[in-house]
Every structure is written in structure tokens, then in C-alpha cells.
Amino acid sequence: MEFITSGVCARKITFEIDNEGKVRNVSFLGGCPGNLKAISKLVEGMDAQKVVELLDGNTCGMKTTSCGDQLAKALKGAL
Numbered sequence: 001m002e003f004i005t006s007g008v009c010a011r012k013i014t015f016e017i018d019n020e021g022k023v024r025n026v027s028f029l030g031g032c033p034g035n036l037k038a039i040s041k042l043v044e045g046m047d048a049q050k051v052v053e054l055l056d057g058n059t060c061g062m063k064t065t066s067c068g069d070q071l072a073k074a075l076k077g078a079l
Contacts, residue, residue: 003074007065010036013074017048023075031067039068048075 003013010031016024023043028036043051052072060066 001074001078003070003077005067005070007063008060008067008070010067010070013067013071015071015074015078017075017078021048021079022046023048023051026071028067036067039071043071048079052076052079 001015001017003015005011005013008031010028012029013026014029015026018024022045024045026040026043028040052075054072055066055068056072056076058066058068058072
């Protein structure tokens with residue numbers, strides 16, 4: 001799946017949700033490479049709903065959203 005982000009440095013998030021509801025193969029296009037690679041590794045294999053609970057509403061600096069929040073929005077839309 002692909003999600004076009006809004007309000008963050010990353011431009012796009014690609015990901016999969018497997019048949020068991022687990023998050024797989026998260027990849028961000030743009031943004032802070034080290035942090036986003038870390039998020040991708042940390043959420044790999046996690047229940048998608050749990051990732052939403054953890055990341056939904058997180059902000060970045062003065063922004064009202066963050067790359068993690070955008071991932072939560074993408075997963076919510078996919079669920």
C-alpha cells in the first residue's frame with residue numbers, strides 16, 4: 001500500500017499489512033533517514049492497531065503531525 005503524507009518531510013510511506021494484521025515492509029520516501037529506518041524496524045511484525053495506538057497524535061517540533069503520526073493515519077486508513 002502507498003500513503004501520500006501531508007505536513008511532514010517524508011513524501012510517501014509504503015507498507016503492507018499481512019493476513020494476521022501485522023505491519024510489514026514499512027518504507028518512507030524522504031524525511032530523516034536514520035529516524036525513519038528506525039521506526040520501520042521497530043514496527044516490523046507489530047500488530048497494526050498497536051502501531052496506531054503508539055504513534056497516533058505524535059508531533060514533530062512545531063508541526064501538528066509527524067512521520068510516525070502519518071504512518072498511524074496510513075494504517076488506520078488501511079484497516
